[in-house]
Amino acid sequence: MARIEIEHLKYQYPATTKLALDDISFSVEPGEFIGIIGKNESGKSTLCQAIAGLVPNFYKGSYGGKVMVGEIEVKTVEVNEMCKTVGIVFQNPFNQVTGSKLTVYEEISFGLENMGIPKVEMIKRIDEAMELLDIIKYKDRNPFDLSGGQMQRMAIASIIAMQPEVIILDEPTSQLDPQGREEVFQAVQKLSKKGITIIMVEHNMEKIAQYSDRVVLLNDTKLVAIDTPQKIFSRDDLDSFGVEAPVFTKICRGLHLKNEETGCYPVTLEEASRLFQRLVKEESHNE
Numbered sequence: 286m287a288r289i290e291i292e293h294l295k296y297q298y299p300a301t302t303k304l305a306l307d308d309i310s311f312s313v314e315p316g317e318f319i320g321i322i323g324k325n326e327s328g329k330s331t332l333c334q335a336i337a338g339l340v341p342n343f344y345k346g347s348y349g350g351k352v353m354v355g356e357i358e359v360k361t362v363e364v365n366e367m368c369k370t371v372g373i374v375f376q377n378p379f380n381q382v383t384g385s386k387l388t389v390y391e392e393i394s395f396g397l398e399n400m401g402i403p404k405v406e407m408i409k410r411i412d413e414a415m416e417l418l419d420i421i422k423y424k425d426r427n428p429f430d431l432s433g434g435q436m437q438r439m440a441i442a443s444i445i446a447m448q449p450e451v452i453i454l455d456e457p458t459s460q461l462d463p464q465g466r467e468e469v470f471q472a473v474q475k476l477s478k479k480g481i482t483i484i485m486v487e488h489n490m491e492k493i494a495q496y497s498d499r500v501v502l503l504n505d506t507k508l509v510a511i512d513t514p515q516k517i518f519s520r521d522d523l524d525s526f527g528v529e530a531p532v533f534t535k536i537c538r539g540l541h542l543k544n545e546e547t548g549c550y551p552v553t554l555e556e557a558s559r560l561f562q563r564l565v566k567e568e569s570h571n572e
């Protein structure tokens with residue numbers, strides 16, 4: 286599985302006067318679940334496109350530095366070749382549907398047909414992808430008759446069937462209701478457990494805190510930090526980047542309840558309640 290290495294990445298879209306990414310460097314280990322956060326226009330989507338190779342090969346513009354996915358230097362590979370290694374899922378599931386296929390099954394087979402995958406292998410991959418995303422029951426349904434969450438899972442299945450090593454999801458749940466959002470997060474976590482590297486932009490900080498191994502914090506096209514959710518959300522300067530901590534972190538901060546081992550505030554309900562139980566136990570011992 287591929288390690289992602291980004292070194293001094295700088296990028297400016299054509300016909301603009303300002304950098305969209307300014308000297309970004311970090312690396313991601315194979316199988317990590319990375320959340321990307323930052324306020325509007327901080328560069329989250331552009332960073333995603335740069336890992337997928339759409340920046341610079343589709344968007345053009347001026348580019349400096351290096352993005353490696355495993356042994357591949359992303360900018361040297363054509364977009365339709367790169368998508369075999371790095372799959373990208375966008376915000377709106379509607380925009381990702383071909384519109385020409387009558388069933389979910391045909392929709393998922395579309396990318397594989399284009400890749401010239403032999404029939405037997407294709408059937409195996411489609412079945413596996415549908416199983417993983419829990420959409421086998423919709424296989425004969427028209428893609429446009431699915432709910433938002435189901436449609437987004439179909440879009441992810443189409444990508445999974447191509448067996449990429451990295452999947453990038455740019456706000457994949459922002460158009461979904463809470464149930465659809467939960468379905469997508471559960472599905473993505475399953476992919477992560479199978480060893481696929483996940484890069485996900487998401488505005489819901491509770492979800493980012495719950496699912497990410499590490500979080501990339503961007504501000505105004507620059508990298509502020511890449512660290513555990515606990516470290517990122519315990520930063521005293523978080524407000525200045527236009528980012529709110531998860532509600533559990535805010536409550537614990539208000540109560541000055543830090544985890545002494547890590548020096549950080551809890552970021553999930555489970556973590557907060559574990560800390561609380563420990564404090565109650567210690568308190569009752571002291572009495």
Ligand SMILES: Nc1ncnc2c1ncn2[C@@H]1O[C@H](COP(=O)(O)OP(=O)(O)OP(=O)(O)O)[C@@H](O)[C@H]1O
Nearest residue numbers: 298301304305323324325326327328329330331332
């Ligand atoms: N296709 C484009 N052409 C020109 N400039 C662009 C394009 N897409 C983004 N930009 C610019 O690049 C910078 C980073 O934008 P980007 O869309 O990557 O931020 P973002 O963090 O994803 O924002 P949002 O939260 O609104 O999705 C911004 O200044 C933006 O205006």
Ligand SMILES: [Mg+2]
Nearest residue numbers: 329330331455
């Ligand atoms: Mg964006």
